Amino acid sequence: xxxxxxLVTISVAFLVGGVLTYxxxxxxxxxxxxxxxxxxxxxxxxxxxxxxxxxxxxxxxxSRELRQEVRNQLSQDKNNxxxxxxxxxxxxxxxxxxxxKSGFNLSAYILPFVxxxxxxxxxxxxxxxxxxxxxxxxxxxxxxNPAYTGDDALKHRSRIxxxxxxxxx
Amino acid sequence: xxxxxxxxLQLAFLLALTGIFTAVYGRLQRREDLMELANRVxxxxxxxxxxxxxxxxxxxxxxxxxxxxxxxxxxxxxxxxYKFTALWAGQDGSLLFWSWILSMYAVVxxxxxxxxxxxxxxxxxxxxxxxxxxxxxxxNFVANPFQQVPAGFTVADGQGLNPQLQNPGMxxxxxxxxxxxxxxxxxxxxxxxxxxxxxxxxxxxTSTRRWTLFAWxxxxxxxxxxxxxxxxxxxxxxxxxxxxxxxxxxxxWLTGTAFLHSVIIQEKKNMLRVWNMVLIMLxxxxxIFGTFLTRSGxxxxxHSFTASSIGPFFAGFLGVIILISVTLLIIRxxxxxxxxxxxxxSSRESSFLFNNLIFLGICFSxxxxxxxxxxxxxxxxxxxxxxxxxxxxxxxxxxLVLLLLVGIGxxxxxxxxxxxxxxxxxxxxxxxxxxxAPVFWFxxxxxxxxxxxxxxxxxxxxxxxxxxxxxxxxxxxxxxxxPFRALVNMTLKNKSRFGGYIVHLAIxxxxxxxxxxxxxxxxxRTVKPGESLxxxxxxxxxxxxxxxxxxxxxxxxVQLGVFKDGExxxxxxxxxxxxxxxxxxxxxxxxxxxxxxxxxATLAGVQxxxxxxxxxxxxxxLVQWIWIGGAVLAFGTIIAMIPTKPRIKDxxxxx
Numbered sequence: 001x002x003x004x005x006x007l008v009t010i011s012v013a014f015l016v017g018g019v020l021t022y023x024x025x026x027x028x029x030x031x032x033x034x035x036x037x038x039x040x041x042x043x044x045x046x047x048x049x050x051x052x053x054x055x056x057x058x059x060x061x062x063s064r065e066l067r068q069e070v071r072n073q074l075s076q077d078k079n080n081x082x083x084x085x086x087x088x089x090x091x092x093x094x095x096x097x098x099x100x101k102s103g104f105n106l107s108a109y110i111l112p113f114v115x116x117x118x119x120x121x122x123x124x125x126x127x128x129x130x131x132x133x134x135x136x137x138x139x140x141x142x143x144x145n146p147a148y149t150g151d152d153a154l155k156h157r158s159r160i161x162x163x164x165x166x167x168x169x
Numbered sequence: 170x171x172x173x174x175x176x177x178l179q180l181a182f183l184l185a186l187t188g189i190f191t192a193v194y195g196r197l198q199r200r201e202d203l204m205e206l207a208n209r210v211x212x213x214x215x216x217x218x219x220x221x222x223x224x225x226x227x228x229x230x231x232x233x234x235x236x237x238x239x240x241x242x243x244x245x246x247x248x249x250x251y252k253f254t255a256l257w258a259g260q261d262g263s264l265l266f267w268s269w270i271l272s273m274y275a276v277v278x279x280x281x282x283x284x285x286x287x288x289x290x291x292x293x294x295x296x297x298x299x300x301x302x303x304x305x306x307x308x309n310f311v312a313n314p315f316q317q318v319p320a321g322f323t324v325a326d327g328q329g330l331n332p333q334l335q336n337p338g339m340x341x342x343x344x345x346x347x348x349x350x351x352x353x354x355x356x357x358x359x360x361x362x363x364x365x366x367x368x369x370x371x372x373x374x375t376s377t378r379r380w381t382l383f384a385w386x387x388x389x390x391x392x393x394x395x396x397x398x399x400x401x402x403x404x405x406x407x408x409x410x411x412x413x414x415x416x417x418x419x420x421x422w423l424t425g426t427a428f429l430h431s432v433i434i435q436e437k438k439n440m441l442r443v444w445n446m447v448l449i450m451l452x453x454x455x456x457i458f459g460t461f462l463t464r465s466g467x468x469x470x471x472h473s474f475t476a477s478s479i480g481p482f483f484a485g486f487l488g489v490i491i492l493i494s495v496t497l498l499i500i501r502x503x504x505x506x507x508x509x510x511x512x513x514x515s516s517r518e519s520s521f522l523f524n525n526l527i528f529l530g531i532c533f534s535x536x537x538x539x540x541x542x543x544x545x546x547x548x549x550x551x552x553x554x555x556x557x558x559x560x561x562x563x564x565x566x567x568x569l570v571l572l573l574l575v576g577i578g579x580x581x582x583x584x585x586x587x588x589x590x591x592x593x594x595x596x597x598x599x600x601x602x603x604x605x606a607p608v609f610w611f612x613x614x615x616x617x618x619x620x621x622x623x624x625x626x627x628x629x630x631x632x633x634x635x636x637x638x639x640x641x642x643x644x645x646x647x648x649x650x651x652p653f654r655a656l657v658n659m660t661l662k663n664k665s666r667f668g669g670y671i672v673h674l675a676i677x678x679x680x681x682x683x684x685x686x687x688x689x690x691x692x693x694r695t696v697k698p699g700e701s702l703x704x705x706x707x708x709x710x711x712x713x714x715x716x717x718x719x720x721x722x723x724x725x726x727v728q729l730g731v732f733k734d735g736e737x738x739x740x741x742x743x744x745x746x747x748x749x750x751x752x753x754x755x756x757x758x759x760x761x762x763x764x765x766x767x768x769x770a771t772l773a774g775v776q777x778x779x780x781x782x783x784x785x786x787x788x789x790x791l792v793q794w795i796w797i798g799g800a801v802l803a804f805g806t807i808i809a810m811i812p813t814k815p816r817i818k819d820x821x822x823x824x
Contacts, residue, residue: 036691043554049412051557053691054405058745058773058783059754097556099541104549108541112534112563119526127519130440130511 038070038083043097051097066095171236174224175315181217181272182305184210188298196291204291208279211294214301215272222269225262225314229255234324238262238314244329246721246749250340251330257343258334260464260479261314268304270351275301278355278380286376292362293355300354303486311479329721332748332755338398342391346418349388350456353421355380357453360446364497369442369504374432379810381432385425386806392418393799404756404771406691406787408795411560416539417459420532424452427528430521437583438518440509443502444525450494455532457487462539513585520578527571534563565618569625572680575673576629579636598632619687622680630677633670640667660808668809675805678798685766685791693785705788707768708732709741714780722746724757725775727782731761731768743772743784766790
């Protein structure tokens with residue numbers, strides 16, 4: 001496998017693997033108390049743009065109200081998922097800090113990666129075109145000798161040295 | 170002074186209008202006298218706007234409440250430094266401030282280029298003056314900062330400055346952001362001029378290289394300072410909330426970063442000429458778009474203090490500049506296209522292509538997430554929230570790929586990387602990462618992202634240090650200098666390369682800080698005097714309480730003794746303030762900062778006769794590295810900006 005293929009494979013595997021395992025990764029990271037975890041996935045819609053967990057209740061009536069409702073729901077022995085569902089049924093989807101991964105909202109999550117994958121394909125095909133479909137010509141052979149011979153070697157060596165001088169300034 | 174300021178603004182408007190026609194006509198007719206006149210118009214506009222700014226500052230300082238803006242953003246007891254910063258605290262003043270900075274930039278650009286860049290300067294002047302004219306239009310007719318209160322109406326005292334803006338960070342953060350946003354106007358103007366004149370070689374890039382770096386530096390430092398302000402002022406223990414306005418500042422910085430990388434390819438190999446044009450246009454659009462988002466109120470944001478009905482003007486202006494610049498690009502497309510040649514995918518050039526893709530990918534995901542509430546409302550009819558969980562989920566993996574590229578790029582050779590040179594350059598960073606991985610794992614870093622980030626930090630950090638090490642060793646071998654002198658001389662001899670590496674090191678520091686946030690601990694508790702609470706490895710004892718009246722607010726202060734393993738570690742004094750003019754409560758956090766972690770305390774309030782206090786404690790590991798990263802980023806960029814003495818005298822470029 002060539003170097004660039006190896007690098008591309010690592011990057012793609014990392015991206016795909018990362019996105020797929022993200023929720024598990026986050027939940028494994030810290031076992032937070034239920035109240036903190038729930039308020040960390042809800043948004044305070046007072047206009048502050050913060051998570052409910054971060055919007056100070058002493059300064060925000062919306063935060064106070066939402067926090068009280070979370071406490072009420074928790075006191076009914078509901079689990080985190082049920083509490084969040086109840087909050088959505090009371091306040092609407094806007095109370096969620098991130099769009100649910102269903103229906104049209106799924107596009108919010110998918111589109112950035114579609115952009116990247118399409119972009120990578122375009123960059124790759126353009127790069128291949130610029131290489132003229134020939135990935136083997138010229139360059140450093142790794143043993144210190146250029147892949148050219150005779151006059152070509154001299155010409156290219158002096159050109160490389162000239163360019164390297166330019167890069168250094 | 171009010172009349173003087175108003176007249177100065179009106180004259181500046183007329184002068185800018187005249188200057189546009191003079192510059193364009195002068196260039197078309199090749200009349201140097203008219204082109205020089207346009208240059209003098211730029212200086213004239215600068216002088217007039219300086220007079221207007223001084224006039225407004227004077228009214229703010231003397232508390233002339235007959236002016237609406239002064240009454241709205243200051244009061245008699247507003248401390249003097251904040252009367253000064255009130256210049257950019259509200260819509261009208263900040264637009265004047267914007268206009269003024271742009272005019273100063275234009276003056277410097279004219280003085281820099283009037284002698285030796287006659288090809289590009291006239292149309293660049295016309296472009297800058299067109300942008301200037303738009304802002305002067307707003308200053309004069311839409312958001313005039315010298316607007317008087319209605320006749321017969323007397324304001325005894327002003328409303329005062331928003332307490333959250335009464336923070337030293339706000340003296341520097343908005344001006345830095347403005348310097349960044351506005352700074353991209355100059356490279357954009359030269360790019361437009363290149364397309365208008367058809368002189369599409371590298372001249373517009375070399376003429377604006379330092380301008381781009383400066384704008385990028387200011388925007389980057391401005392964003393970091395904004396994070397610092399949010400961290401110390403807003404009291405929620407974080408520095409980045411993915412707020413639409415924060416996102417708006419990040420987007421042009423990302424495309425600007427992509428541009429800074431891809432112009433290197435154009436300068437070295439005459440490739441990517443169309444792409445660079447697209448990138449600088451995009452960066453400028455996003456800078457204006459950010460201003461539109463900040464001021465239009467189309468998306469709710471914590472920065473709502475500048476929201477107004479000014480949005481349609483910005484939307485219209487944005488539409489016009491997109492139309493003009495895209496049309497120009499299409500017309501010049503054939504000339505811009507060059508024969509691009511890439512020798513291998515495993516080359517420095519190719520890594521730049523992929524880093525551009527990643528920067529644009531992050532930019533797209535931020536834009537898409539920011540706009541998604543509007544899209545959702547239009548498509549589904551329901552308003553939804555797109556907050557930090559979304560942005561983190563989408564951007565963290567892309568950001569880590571970017572970090573990987575920061576490490577890989579400099580290790581790849583130009584043209585082609587052979588397996589031997591790959592082995593030679595990568596063996597130490599990969600080896601260190603392999604050694605570090607189990608160390609991180611066994612010390613408890615086991616979640617996917619923090620673990621990968623930690624390993625990548627070692628990889629990238631060691632790859633950068635290796636580059637410096639190799640350079641210093643080679644130089645010492647040649648010159649016999651001591652290591653420090655060799656490091657300094659090597660860096661100064663090769664400023665753009667090593668300045669760039671220092672910036673990469675700054676990015677590593679930022680990522681150290683970001684990774685630390687995965688281990689934040691937060692505790693909220695109501696405690697009586699003498700009681701303690703525990704957060705992470707620390708315990709916090711509520712020791713004392715006092716109430717103090719200060720000139721413009723009343724403060725409740727609690728004293729929290731901090732202990733670690735039973736030993737006294739420090740003392741925190743979080744405050745809750747009530748500002749007298751606005752009657753707004755405000756928390757003042759207190760932080761014990763070390764390079765390992767921040768102990769961050771906020772006071773929700775103190776109640777009852779027994780002074781029961783509700784406090785929130787955050788233990789935030791590694792946050793300091795973000796601010797260190799900001800300083801290192803500034804240092805590296807300044808190094809890269811230092812001019813290099815040309816080896817051969819430029820032959821001049823006038824026609």
